[in-house]
Amino acid sequence: MFALDGKVTAPTAPCPTCAQPAARVHSGYRRTLADLPWATLPVCLSLQVRRFFCDTPSCGRRTFTERVPTVARPYAHTTTRASQAQCDTGLAQGGAAGARQLARQGLPGSRQTVLRRVRDYQPASQPAPRVIGIDDWAKRKGHTYGTIVVDLDRRCPIDLLEDRTSETVAAWLQAHPEVRVVARDRAEAYASGVTHGAPDAVQVADRWHLLKNLREAVEVELCQRPILPWAPPLPEAESLLPAAPVPPVLETTGTAHPLPAAETPSGSRADVARLARRAQRLAQYERARALRHQGYTWAVVAQQVGVRPRTLRYWFARACFPERKRRTGDRSGLDPYRAYLWQRWEAGEHSATQLWHELRAQGFRGSYRGVARVLAPWRQRKTGRQRRPATAAAPTPPAPPALTARQMA
Numbered sequence: 404m405f406a407l408d409g410k411v412t413a414p415t416a417p418c419p420t421c422a423q424p425a426a427r428v429h430s431g432y433r434r435t436l437a438d439l440p441w442a443t444l445p446v447c448l449s450l451q452v453r454r455f456f457c458d459t460p461s462c463g464r465r466t467f468t469e470r471v472p473t474v475a476r477p478y479a480h481t482t483t484r485a486s487q488a489q490c491d492t493g494l495a496q497g498g499a500a501g502a503r504q505l506a507r508q509g510l511p512g513s514r515q516t517v518l519r520r521v522r523d524y525q526p527a528s529q530p531a532p533r534v535i536g537i538d539d540w541a542k543r544k545g546h547t548y549g550t551i552v553v554d555l556d557r558r559c560p561i562d563l564l565e566d567r568t569s570e571t572v573a574a575w576l577q578a579h580p581e582v583r584v585v586a587r588d589r590a591e592a593y594a595s596g597v598t599h600g601a602p603d604a605v606q607v608a609d610r611w612h613l614l615k616n617l618r619e620a621v622e623v624e625l626c627q628r629p630i631l632p633w634a635p636p637l638p639e640a641e642s643l644l645p646a647a648p649v650p651p652v653l654e655t656t657g658t659a660h661p662l663p664a665a666e667t668p669s670g671s672r673a674d675v676a677r678l679a680r681r682a683q684r685l686a687q688y689e690r691a692r693a694l695r696h697q698g699y700t701w702a703v704v705a706q707q708v709g710v711r712p713r714t715l716r717y718w719f720a721r722a723c724f725p726e727r728k729r730r731t732g733d734r735s736g737l738d739p740y741r742a743y744l745w746q747r748w749e750a751g752e753h754s755a756t757q758l759w760h761e762l763r764a765q766g767f768r769g770s771y772r773g774v775a776r777v778l779a780p781w782r783q784r785k786t787g788r789q790r791r792p793a794t795a796a797a798p799t800p801p802a803p804p805a806l807t808a809r810q811m812a
Contacts, residue, residue: 539567
């Protein structure tokens, strides 16, 4: 350990109560301060300080010890720069980890000391925000949301609000009247909150939401067209081979048609986009039925409608327009059977068909393709090589497939 001696030589010292200079010395003593280490060796600073008489009649303090604010705070046992080092380490690594790191560097201290430095930390005051951005953030996705406020000049968050209601946003803006520009998404709650909380502020729609809204608008517009302009030309029905017999298809019920404009729910833009996609699929379904009844083959119908032939067969195998089920989560239906699949794989059963039949007997309702997709990486690790594409003669380039409205948007 290195020991350094120091002494204050100023002739006078200001009284901490009345701030009047005092020159009459009462006594002196030494303060022992822990300083920053030198080459990982602890350094101890022994500082000689004096006690002065305060001769101001109106001051209630009779004696005081001279302060050294550039070296250490009153009553502290650590220099200011050593305390700052403990605080910075605690902010970065925490209490226990920060104490271990400081001990390795030659500045020992307990985790309580590091945490106390963190609790006493007071960041420097920042300028009042003038240009901010507000958006929602998920505490629990799909259930609980709050609002984050970002200072766009300094590019850092400055506050988190408990919810995303207009009242909360308006109250925050009223408490910060210096805000002049607010960048936000196009939610009605934020628009109303900014209008009431900062009526003189300029409201800016951020770029990401503008592009998102443009894509949704293009998708909704394209979904209104049953025949998309980029579909390949339809060949003449007389020049085609006789088509396979059309499976019997019952007439679609009234629930399969799009909701009238008056019955469309006034929900979020996501609901509007979902209804638009459903309308597009319904138009494709009805056009596919019409083309099949005219005698066109599966390939031609699939090329015109913009879906795969397998999807067409799935549609025609149903009695009415197949509605899509809403997802309830990210959990796959195969997840409960993964442990069984791995057990059978380790036992030597590597046939995807056999394993699929075994899972079907246990209640699995998924397809063979889902089981094969899970087994594919296991099979590649077993063989130790990646699957190579089969070499074949270059076929004639097919006609460009029709794009869906969502792909085009």
